[in-house]
Amino acid sequence: MNIWLGTIQLGVKSLWLHPLRSLLTVLGIFIGVASVIWLLAISKGIGDEAQRQIESLGADTIMIRTIKPPSEKMSAQGLTPYGLTREEFDLLSTSIPTVKSALPIRELRRQFQYRDRKLDGRLVGCTPEYFEVNRMEMADGHFISDAENFSMATNCVLSAKMAERLFWHEDPIGKRIYLPENQDFYFVVGVLKPKGATAAVGGSMAAQDFSNDVYIPIRTLHQRIGDMVMVSRSGSREGEIIELNQITLRVAEVSDVKRTADLVESALSSHEKMEDISVVVPLELLEQARTTRAMFMLFMGMIAAISLLVGGIGIMNIMLATVTERTREIGIRRALGAKRRDIIRQFLVETSVLSLAGGITGILFGLLCGPAVNGARALANIWFSEQMADLPEVVRTVQPSIVPESIPGAFLISLIVGLVFGIYPATRAAKMNPIEALRHE
Amino acid sequence: MSNPKFETDGFACRVVDMKKEYVLKSETVRALRGVSFDVPEGDYVAIMGPSGSGKSTLLNMLGCLDKPTSGSLWLGSDDVATMNDDQLADIRSQRIGFVFQSYNLIQQLTVVENIQVPLFYQGKSLSKAQQLRSIELARMVGLAERLDHRPTQLSGGQQQRVAIARSLVNDPFFILADEPTGNLDSRTTEEILQLFEKLNNEGRTIILVTHEDEVSKRAKRVVRLKDGRLQWDRQNSQEVREAAAKYAIDNMPVEV
Numbered sequence A: 001m002n003i004w005l006g007t008i009q010l011g012v013k014s015l016w017l018h019p020l021r022s023l024l025t026v027l028g029i030f031i032g033v034a035s036v037i038w039l040l041a042i043s044k045g046i047g048d049e050a051q052r053q054i055e056s057l058g059a060d061t062i063m064i065r066t067i068k069p070p071s072e073k074m075s076a077q078g079l080t081p082y083g084l085t086r087e088e089f090d091l092l093s094t095s096i097p098t099v100k101s102a103l104p105i106r107e108l109r110r111q112f113q114y115r116d117r118k119l120d121g122r123l124v125g126c127t128p129e130y131f132e133v134n135r136m137e138m139a140d141g142h143f144i145s146d147a148e149n150f151s152m153a154t155n156c157v158l159s160a161k162m163a164e165r166l167f168w169h170e171d172p173i174g175k176r177i178y179l180p181e182n183q184d185f186y187f188v189v190g191v192l193k194p195k196g197a198t199a200a201v202g203g204s205m206a207a208q209d210f211s212n213d214v215y216i217p218i219r220t221l222h223q224r225i226g227d228m229v230m231v232s233r234s235g236s237r238e239g240e241i242i243e244l245n246q247i248t249l250r251v252a253e254v255s256d257v258k259r260t261a262d263l264v265e266s267a268l269s270s271h272e273k274m275e276d277i278s279v280v281v282p283l284e285l286l287e288q289a290r291t292t293r294a295m296f297m298l299f300m301g302m303i304a305a306i307s308l309l310v311g312g313i314g315i316m317n318i319m320l321a322t323v324t325e326r327t328r329e330i331g332i333r334r335a336l337g338a339k340r341r342d343i344i345r346q347f348l349v350e351t352s353v354l355s356l357a358g359g360i361t362g363i364l365f366g367l368l369c370g371p372a373v374n375g376a377r378a379l380a381n382i383w384f385s386e387q388m389a390d391l392p393e394v395v396r397t398v399q400p401s402i403v404p405e406s407i408p409g410a411f412l413i414s415l416i417v418g419l420v421f422g423i424y425p426a427t428r429a430a431k432m433n434p435i436e437a438l439r440h441e
Numbered sequence B: 001m002s003n004p005k006f007e008t009d010g011f012a013c014r015v016v017d018m019k020k021e022y023v024l025k026s027e028t029v030r031a032l033r034g035v036s037f038d039v040p041e042g043d044y045v046a047i048m049g050p051s052g053s054g055k056s057t058l059l060n061m062l063g064c065l066d067k068p069t070s071g072s073l074w075l076g077s078d079d080v081a082t083m084n085d086d087q088l089a090d091i092r093s094q095r096i097g098f099v100f101q102s103y104n105l106i107q108q109l110t111v112v113e114n115i116q117v118p119l120f121y122q123g124k125s126l127s128k129a130q131q132l133r134s135i136e137l138a139r140m141v142g143l144a145e146r147l148d149h150r151p152t153q154l155s156g157g158q159q160q161r162v163a164i165a166r167s168l169v170n171d172p173f174f175i176l177a178d179e180p181t182g183n184l185d186s187r188t189t190e191e192i193l194q195l196f197e198k199l200n201n202e203g204r205t206i207i208l209v210t211h212e213d214e215v216s217k218r219a220k221r222v223v224r225l226k227d228g229r230l231q232w233d234r235q236n237s238q239e240v241r242e243a244a245a246k247y248a249i250d251n252m253p254v255e256v
Helices: A002-016 A019-055 A086-095 A129-133 A146-150 A160-167 A218-224 A254-267 A282-325 A327-335 A340-367 A369-383 A385-390 A393-397 A406-431 A434-439 B055-062 B085-095 B111-120 B128-140 B156-168 B186-201 B238-250
Strands: A061-066 A099-114 A117-126 A138-141 A155-158 A176-179 A184-192 A213-217 A228-233 A236-241 A246-251 A277-280 B011-024 B027-040 B044-048 B070-075 B096-099 B174-178 B206-209 B221-226 B229-235
Touching: A002 A019, A002 A340, A019 A282, A019 A340, A019 A369, A019 A393, A019 A406, A061 A254, A086 A099, A086 A246, A086 A254, A099 A129, A099 A160, A099 A218, A117 A129, A117 A160, A117 A218, A129 A246, A146 A218, A155 A160, A160 A184, A213 A218, A246 A254, A254 A277, A254 A282, A282 A327, A282 A340, A282 A406, A327 A340, A327 A434, A327 B085, A340 A406, A340 B085, A369 A385, B011 B055, B027 B055, B027 B070, B027 B229, B044 B055, B044 B186, B055 B174, B055 B206, B085 B096, B085 B111, B096 B156, B111 B128, B111 B156, B128 B156, B156 B174, B156 B186, B174 B186, B186 B206, B186 B238
Parallel strands: A117 A213, A155 A184, B044 B206, B044 B221, B096 B174, B174 B206
Antiparallel strands: A061 A246, A061 A277, A099 A117, A099 A176, A099 A246, A138 A184, A155 A213, A176 A184, A228 A236, B011 B027, B011 B070, B221 B229
């Protein structure tokens, strides 16, 4: 196999005869390979982030939310009750065998006060399941318990930010917060750890920000605040009657989620006319997101493939020029005993050396994707901090994640590009008549 | 492939009724119209002829770069005329030593690597003996000090000497030299011709294509072509050769 080694040596020598030209040709492949790895890594990073946000909703859950129906469906006078009812909650939680647990939620905008500090926030009436479903963690104290719910205790749990802003450096546990709108006091029994917002997915669910929440037992909320809520807004008072804002069902087996969702929808078919609920199945969103991600990556991969193609055409172009330029050398080699396949081998080795050089350096550069993106972002944060703050969340947080298959893939592709785009120039070189090639000036 | 009708022992090559026709558009050009001659081992033949005489065509045939339309070319016991492209390439790398008018060294290779090119295409890795032989050949042509030089760093005469060393590396049946002195001044021409004479005296067969009478007179034998046929084939007497050598040296321009 020494002829291969010799040919490779020769190829490198021949390429070294025109260092700049070879370098520029390599650059074409380098950019192609690096962009394959980079684009795939970045799009996977974005996809992973979206998927992680959806997963945080829980793949085994079904969420039924009350939405405000279109105004023409509401009766002109008085208040029309709408949305989910406690009766429906009982129906869903007891009659569907695949449902493991059910969580009713009632949410209200309220003002909270401690001493002279007032804060607007969200009052959430819920059951202990809320803690688990939303993957919360306690910083101090305990979450709402079943006993507290049952006894309609006036206890509450604060989110980390709420606790910090209302109590500053005081320990909130055991203190009372005041709800001016209801002239009511609640004992703080627990404080949560900070928790990131969940995704706004598919347009059917707004992003949930847990940072301004105060949690109380849902039965307490029902008893002390009731279903009708009046809000004064620019002089007039508006009201609404809602029993529950959301029911979250957890299904025992993930494989049952879709069937259960169908069942839930048929059980709640009476709401179809009012259009006052929506059923969100995170699993479906997850699958949607996966498809979207696959499409996105395919698209990015295609863009990168185009740059590889351009690199390959660059190789072919330069090799065609080289073949013409080296016609005489080909003639000499043929006269000295080189067969057609020796000439083909020589030129294919040269194109492969070019494309592999581009491939390997491209892969090395591609591996730097993560640190490079983070570094660039850190620099941009220092130099253009204001502009950076305006950029979308995804630009500020995305973590490129290198697709493992893209490394051998890129290597293979660069080799194939070298061979494919080398074949035509090489056969053209080999087809030359040695006599005419020798005469070539 | 051996043909018992011909006794090939003792011959570097034998040309038998060689014809070559080219078809150019509708016209058929008959470049060789039946040429026959033998080249015994150790001979020194100059092939002459005006342009259009079929000289270049014959050279291409002898160099196994092209195949005759009919007739045979025997190299050893093989008829080259029947061979395919790959077999011809093998013959070229194993049995023929080329020397060209324009040296035709490969620019990206050093002197010693250029000398080794024919061995490279024999498909085997270089043996130690072959390595030593290529260095020995470089020394023989006076370039032992320049083994790692590139062709661009050498003068024309030096390049031609590298080419001669290259033509010997495969221990060929004959050296086929195409106007080897055409690009050289008279002093370097003399160097090269003396080198050929030395090689011939050592037993090497040389076939030299030239249009210069002064060069052809230095060979042992002159074959002249005209219109695709052999015009004449005669031996140069020892006196003619010596006189030509003396004349060349006497008329060499004095270096200022």
